[in-house]
Amino acid sequence: MARLPEYLRALHNLAETGHETVSSEGLANAAGVNSAKLRKDLSQLGSYGTRGVGYDVGLLIDQIEYVLGLTQRRAVALVGVGNLGHALAGYDGFASRGFRIAALLDADQERVGEEINGLVVQHIDELPRVAAEESIAIGVIATPAAAAQRVADQLVAVGVTSILNFAPCVLSVPEGVDVRKVDLAIELQILSFHEHRKASLTALPAAGGSALTALPGGLAVTESQEAIGT
């Protein structure tokens, strides 16, 4: 389930604020989901809370971290140390959430040798050696779109089976390799769509427009968070 990491983050927050147990409703609130959904997710997971009491925060954290495979600190290789790559390399949120940036790689000789956050940028051709030394589990692509497919192929070639792609393009990978994409422009465009929809609704409260102007009203967008509490 894609919501498990969200629960995990909320649980860590709760643990830091001293809570030892939490009810499904409390955790659901903290994670921004329905309590029934949360209970169903957690029951799928096999972990058990105590009826009448709730869930043991520490136990649940361990359970979720186990299922997510976070018991081992996975090594991440970051390819493309440009504008975005720098920000990612300097981000401490990875380390605190179960990951270790094990290598920074770039094709630009100008960048090779640069040190960021205690790591030295290496040339992309070093990838096979680095992968062997560090047993890279996840590859992050932060290169321009034109280079992304090639980098993906290189990552796959050295045995990486999970890729996080920031370049705005679709990657072709062999079966068994997982790709997740983050595209900021797409996120903005989805927001823009909602803006447009909202504008159309207020401007034309009682239908009337052409098929085109009336259209945006009925479309749905998933994965969004709208209007949670106040």
Place this chain on the structure above:
Amino acid sequence: MARLPEYLRALHNLAETGHETVSSEGLANAAGVNSAKLRKDLSQLGSYGTRGVGYDVGLLIDQIEYVLGLTQRRAVALVGVGNLGHALAGYDGFASRGFRIAALLDADQERVGEEINGLVVQHIDELPRVAAEESIAIGVIATPAAAAQRVADQLVAVGVTSILNFAPCVLSVPEGVDVRKVDLAIELQILSFHEHRKASLTALPAAGGSALTALPGGLAVTESQEAIGT
């Protein structure tokens, strides 16, 4: 539909490579989705292709851009010009996809006055004035999680109804305000989950483990892209 932006990007690619028309199958491939799904999405949209030929690329781009509300170049305010904020401010992919970064805001006096990409960082207290001047449509939050809710409140107070949040926390906003969240650690954790699942499957090909080790096999994660072609 959340897939429209993906189609749009693929269409722009096709337009640049000289294609004038495209079949649903061709576009579906380029966007990494099923062709039937794509046709259904496009028919929902009301735009029409020509049977036996396909879709007119230029026309379809116009249609989708209209529905997404990209005919007007929306103004974006970026709050939190730190590690990540710098990368975003320096990113040219926004401008080319229908957006204009209209303001950079930060609470740190040290950062106020700094110029990035032709824009000067202003103090967050200037937000009301900036919003009035630039008619901000979308707010991007790139501050630490602890400040995110406060910033969101400030954005809402000046009339922003769409927020893109990079801070790892859930935001409470009034009804009618849309929030989308991007959390890189969550993306990595989902990949880690898949790694774990794959490892469990190869290690225990014929069941046998405890309930816990057997569990990761049956869980699904949406929004991912797995094994598309080769």
Place this chain on the structure above:
DNA sequence: AGGCGCTTGTGAAGACGTGCACAAATCGCG
């Protein structure tokens, strides 16, 4: 003009996710 191949648009079936509502279980307290 007619037929043929190709492509769209869509009906229907199935899979999937969501949320309600309630029984079962546990704890605390009298």
Place this chain on the structure above:
DNA sequence: CGCGATTTGTGCACGTCTTCACAAGCGCCT
């Protein structure tokens, strides 16, 4: 020890999304 308050786990129904499959439509070639 028993009862009530509380909370989990889940059966069920409903709506949505996905995919297949095919009829209808269009253009081209003869």
